[in-house]
Amino acid sequence: MRIENYLRAHAQNTGEKTALVTGQVRLTYAEFDAKTEALAQYLLAQNVQRGDRVVIFMDNCWQAAISVFAILKAGAVFTLVNPSTKADKLGYILNDCTPSLLLTQAKLLPVIDEAEAFSKIPSVIAVQGPSRSKRACLSFEEAVTPQPDSTRLVNGGIDIDLAMLIYTSGSTGRPKGVMMTHRNIDAAATSLTGLLKNTADDIILSVLPLSFNYGLYQLLMAIKLGATLILEKSFAFPQAVFDLMRAEKVTGFPIVPTMSAIMMQMKDLTAGFLPDLRFITNTAAQLPVPHIAFLQRVTPDAEIYSMYGLTECKRCTWLPPQMISQKPESVGLALPNSEVYLVDEQGQPVAVGEAGEMVVRGPNVMQGYWNNPEASAEVLRTGRNPWEKVLHTGDLLRMDVDGYYYFVGRKDDIIKSRGEKVPPKEVETVLYSHPAIREAVVAGVPDVMLGQAITALVTTNDTALNDKDIIRFCRQNLEDYMVPVFVLIADELPRTDTGKVSRRLAAEILAKQYRQFQDE
Structure with a gap:
């Protein structure tokens, strides 16, 4: 299914339920849907065509969340860029994906001005606010105002259409645009929400950037379920975040090890300090064993899901919470409806206990890197069936006798x-x-x-x-x-x-x- 259709269904069936909370702004599903509809109409009026790329250069705000679904409703492809991105990298991304429009905030316009030295800048729609820039911009506030004579959009796309480009961090060279279709996103979200036992009653708080794959999926999965997402800008003030979690009765909390390291320095966290919390997830980097022990102590009623993944397939493995004490160093098992296996440098299976490159197959595997067929061919190779491509991740893992996987390192990091x-x-x-x-x-x-x-x-x-x-x-x-x-x-x-x-x-x-x- 196309991702925006989940939003439309919830707006129709449970329109008064809270979809998104950011700061003082609370949007119901009906309000969220109406604003995305208005923005999608505006994008089309700016001549955004089906399949065009549209860049979102914003921090964690309701406008960024609205933009994601509006772009999809317009039949286009969204690309989120971290608001801390410098001008040269922003220019590189703009050159690479050649967007029709750039959606941003006034405070970030000076970076866009600098990026003009590296790239042609498309038309800009900006959220109002103070700025040193004199750039002429379209008004985001006007763009999300519903027009009385507008008709409901029907873009005619299907779920194998491209939905997003997510750029890798570029830690081993220039960032690459990972191409994901609606079907890719839906498959990954279905696996994850299933194993997390998510329901529409969940209230999830995320401090992770929407430009980060892990943070983005908190939004995509919440809307798919009809759940509530509370979006915070950072974890700079953890006590304020925890106060908010208690006030909002948060049930889900996605973290990274940096956050658990900060929590371990807080002396006033006692067992049960987040009484409504049902689950904690972790990915991006493996949780160190002392962090796991700490989280088990202060959130004894929450299940801890330690996961491993990469942008090219969203998530690869998950460790069932009941196994985290028995195998705390394991990254777990393959996601539901996917398969992972390990091969040597000749592509042959390795023995139990030996390190090998992890290969991922399943509907969560990307379509390739945007505008980069050579890099795509290097990691996407013919799989067990002649019609499928499997992802050679470059990650070295080993498997124990019970079938659980353990991260060893990147091939290039050895x-x-x-x-x-x-x-x-x-x-x-x-x-x-x-x-x-x-x-x-x-x-x-x-x-x-x-x-x-x-x-x-x-x-x-x-x-x-x-x-x-x-x-x-x-x-x-x-x-x-x-x-x-x-x-x-x-x-x-x-x-x-x-x-x-x-x-x-x-x-x-x-x-x-x-x-x-x-x-x-």
């Missing part, structure tokens, strides 16, 4: 030191087991003697803990060839636009500091 191959994840797991270490990222940096030196960037709870203490701890818990030779303690770890720890940026910091360390 450190080759002293003639041995070291997965950063194994070293990070040991670092996280130290009670004073909050976050850690491990990377290999060039070394004349070692090939690559194993280095670590960490944040701690204890100012007395030093690099020698951490290396000593690693020697007690790791084989000799896996022990970091250099540890750098930082106030915070570098992150991508989506809030994930950036191994690439961490490696750059570590390489620079390691060179200085060697020169001393």
Whole structure:
């Protein structure tokens, strides 16, 4: 089914129910639907054609959520761009997807002005507000005002039409536009809402950016179900977020490890502090075992769903909550209605316990990278049936005798030191087991003697803990060839636009500091 049709159905059947809460704005399904209808009509009046790309460059606001569904109603394709994106990257994305329109906020217009040095800027529809820019823009407020003589839209599209382009973070090069159809989105959302036991009664609070695949699906899944989504801009003030969760009786809370790390520093969180919470989800990066234990202690009645995925297929695996204490380091099993398996460099299955590249097959697999057939062909290859394409993820995992999968690392991240191959994840797991270490990222940096030196960037709870203490701890818990030779303690770890720890940026910091360390 086309995604916008879920909204239309709920607006007709349960129109007075709250669909979206952002700040002081509360929209019912009927109001949400009416605003998307008006904006879709406006887009068509601006000559947006079926299949055109329309970019949404906004923070977590009701206008961004409205824009997603309006673009789909117009038969077009939406692309969300993180509001923290710099001008050069924004220009690259605009050049790549050649949008017909750009929807934004007045406060972000200066970035668009700068991006003009890198790309042609399409017509802009902007939410009103203070701005240093003098750019002439169409009014978003006017665009979402229903016209009395308008008729209901029927765009004629079907579910195999392209619905969205989601750009990868670009951590290994230029961002790539992941192409997802309505059918792709619906298949992934159906699997996820099924395993989470979601219903229309759920109230989900998300602080994750809508431009982040994980954050976007909170909106898509809530509308599919007829549930309520509370959209916050960030987790900068966690106590305020928790107060809101109690007031709104929130049942679902999607997090990333950065958020659980912040929660672990809050001394006043006691068991049951979120009494209505039914489930917590995690993806983007695996939850460290100490984080799992902490969440189990402070939210004893909530089920914790640890998941693993990537933009190219939304989600790959999930760990059933009843198994999280038995196999806390596992990323679990394949999603319902999908399959994962592991292969070696020749494409042959690997034995139980051996690391292999994860391959994903199912209706959640992307159609390819926009305007990039070479990169598409590299990861999408013929599968078990001649008519299907399967996704070669570049992720190394291993499987235990019970069929549960464990993340080992990215193929490109494996450190080759002293003639041995070291997965950063194994070293990070040991670092996280130290009670004073909050976050850690491990990377290999060039070394004349070692090939690559194993280095670590960490944040701690204890100012007395030093690099020698951490290396000593690693020697007690790791084989000799896996022990970091250099540890750098930082106030915070570098992150991508989506809030994930950036191994690439961490490696750059570590390489620079390691060179200085060697020169001393």
